[in-house]
Amino acid sequence: MSYSVAITRRARGELEAISSPSFEMIEEKLKTLADNPRPAGCKKLKGTERAWRIRAGDYRVVYEIDDAARVVTVIKIGHRSDVYR
Numbered sequence: 262m263s264y265s266v267a268i269t270r271r272a273r274g275e276l277e278a279i280s281s282p283s284f285e286m287i288e289e290k291l292k293t294l295a296d297n298p299r300p301a302g303c304k305k306l307k308g309t310e311r312a313w314r315i316r317a318g319d320y321r322v323v324y325e326i327d328d329a330a331r332v333v334t335v336i337k338i339g340h341r342s343d344v345y346r
Contacts, residue, residue: 263295264326268335275338279320287317287338298326298333312336320344 268276268291276287293300299313306312311325321344323337337344 264298264331264333266291266295266333266335272335272338279338283318283320287320287322290315290317290322291335294324294333294335298324314344316341 303313303315314321314323319341321341324333324335326333
């Protein structure tokens with residue numbers, strides 16, 4: 262059973278500011294979260310209960326997983342040097 266992927270307004274703006282080919286790579290990663298919200302290489306972020314991150318080249322996608330509602334909510338997308346601030 263798959264999850265639905267929701268992207269916050271902030272994350273959508275961050276995604277749209279990224280140029281190709283990184284944009285397409287991140288978009289593909291987001292699509293795979295629907296089938297497997299905890300893919301190989303994902304990490305749970307410390308200090309949070311539900312936040313995870315995946316790598317997409319030099320970019321990071323930070324998201325939360327709600328297993329009860331089967332929803333993955335993308336909360337932040339950014340360059341690896343800025344995303345955790």
